Amino acid sequence: MLLSDLGADVIRIDRPSGVAGTGPNAVLQRGRPSLVLDLKQARDVEIAARAACAADVLIEGNRPGVMERLQLGPEPLMQQNSRLIYARMTGYGQAGPLAKTAGHDINYLGLVGALDVIGNKSGPPHPPLNLLGDFGGGALYLAMGIAAALFERASSGRGQIVDAAIVDGSASLMGMAIGAFATGSLGRAPDANLLSGAAPFYRCYACADGHYIAVGAIEPQFYASFLKAMDVEAYAQYAQRDPSFWPELSALLETKFASKPLDEWLALLEPLDACISAVLSVEDAVTHPHARARDMFVDVAGVAQPAPAPRFSRTPGEIQGPAAKPGEGGREALLRWGVES
DSSP, X not given: OHHHHTTOOOOEEEOTTOOTTOOOOXXXXXXXXXXXXXXXXHHHHHHHHHHHHHOSEEEEOSOTTHHHHTTOSHHHHHHHOTTOEEEEEEXXXXXXXXXXXXXXXXXXXXXXXXXXXXXXXXXXXXXXXXXXXXXXXIIIHHHHHHHHHHXXXXXXXXXXXXXXXXXXXXXXXXXXXXXHHHHTSSOOSGGGOGGGTOSTTEEEEEOTTSOEEEEEOOSHXXXXXXXXXXXXXXXXXXXXXXXXXXXXXXXXXXXXXXXXXXHHHHHHHGXXXXXXXXXXXXXXXXXXXXXXXXXXXXXXXXXXXXXXXXXXXXXXXXXXXXXXXXXXXXXXXXXXXXXXX
């Protein structure tokens, strides 16, 4: 989706029977025509190989060894197309004791230490959807790797393999936290971790109407304004980052926030410009004034979805069309590439 939004001409290869229990994702599969191929059949493997010879980039997300068994591994394809960027997306990478092991976002985050520092001592860690692993440590690092390989190819004229493992990218995303743990500026214990909800000035609170407010008053000036507005200035006597008083202040603030609806708290706190905002539902996020002013969400075939990002001054991104049904538009796309199917 990211590459298509930024102008890539992408063809998605689907299985003949589709994936059981799923259909085209109206957002993730936008802008990509679909070509249905049975890669257990020699003729369809040959079509896929010819498409790879016409392409700049091939992306595959199978377990290690699968593409090789299909005769679509990097060696034969890159012999035919020496400029091919062969991008491999896996959970655990192409090598290592876990390389062929099944996994999901929650497993990858657990392996790199990310889950251990999410949440507080009141319960187990909560996985952050699959945003951090699959999309952050996975897809974004894959796209960045492809862009870097294409840039390098402009001078060398040669393609290469991009081994994008979700564990590698997720570990990289942990760099700031690992560095902060090493220097002692961030607590490792869940109940002393400033950024994972333990600190009273960096967490969410429930309001009287069941909505939540997000408080991110980390900087001393924001923290001082927040304490004053909430009428709890007595806690300014403690060092802000001393976790010993955090539970007490958090409990007091929980009681205060539960006494009024969200809108009343926003009216009081938003003017402080102290990093305090509403926790919006997906539906409300789409219609927020800031989202509307920036056109952050657009309508494609009746589905509200994020606009292309990031933004460019000269070559803006563009959604190339709605999600294709399996087999829709793929053969026409191949013809554009000069490949007969």
